[in-house]
Amino acid sequence: MLAAEAPKITDWMQAWGSLAGLVMSTAAVIFTGLLFRHEIRVRRDEQRDNEATQARLVVARPVTVKRNGERPDEITHVECLISNYSNMPVFNLMAHIQLISEPQFLDEQFGLFNVLQDEAAWNAELSRPVRDSELSESLLICVITFFDSSGVFWQREGINLPIRIIPSRRRFIRRLRILVPRWSRALKIWLRRLPENIRYRIKQATSRTPGG
Template sequence: MISANYQAPVGAEQPKVTDWLQAWGSVAAVFAGVAAAGAAGALLRQEQKRGNEAQQQRIDDRQEAALAEASAIVYTRLVFDHGPNGISGVQLDVQNFGQRAVIDLDVVVMLRDGSEIAIKRVQVLPPGGDKVKVEDRNLVGPHLPSTLADDTAKALLHYTDLENTRWKKVAKGRPFRLPRPSAATASGQD
């Protein structure tokens, strides 16, 4: 126990006021150091939190930009050709109002009765809003109805952006990101 009545051992010099001040100053320095370390730790945690929030915001911004680009792919004018034996062809115009091209555009026309007509792949759909005609004028098959109004079908678009993300868009709806195939699936192994 420390008190003002401290007596030094025989033969030792008695503590002076400066000795007491130095001792209490050392104790205060320890507390100040602990407080400074706590403040530095709190500041570090706050900066890490800000960094994580900024990183998440960048990820969200990139995803939003990718969704905006994917949303810029639209089709117009879905028209069926009617021949003497029923439907003989289908055509539609696809436009890319985005700023970057998309690749591997697959178009499937979905009929109300649940049947589908796959149209050949368009390798590149350039940006800028120019219309690209997608058509199949040689449709044959028993699954096709003999007559069909142009407004009784909708198109399903599958395409890949330049970030190698595959998208699916049904009719005029919002596009959905498709999962990336696993390495085994992509190589054809199961």
């Protein structure tokens, strides 16, 4: 009776076959999922690459500088050449001058081109002179933002690859452009007045001391 109820060799083979089939099916599903994910990533990269085709052809670079007549080691103006090598125009292009080592822009007023078809020059007056000693540790670059012919917003710093700016990031950058110069001016004023404030505090402290 017990011998009749014991599993046969065929039952064992069938069970192992079912287990092997389950393992192979699971592996096939995992492999298919990974392959599908890889294809999505490749298509996304191709889409991003295609979107940046025109943006990579818009380049801005400093070409000439104007120096201070009294101090030849100081640069007061920078002329940038902005080139659009694509066959389509770009729109609302804004240009700034910046040192790579500093986050704030150096120009008094940004350059604005509503439509740029091929090439344009922009002469930027610097908000402060840049000395040759600063250029030994950093570089002057031209930073541009623009809309391509598809309406995508881009930013490009010097010869670096263009970066697509999403609307939320665009608002953040716009706020930084407004706030950073204000913070910089406020800090300069505070540093300029610091010695006077220190002398005033010392004078107040000495006048309050007995017998002063």
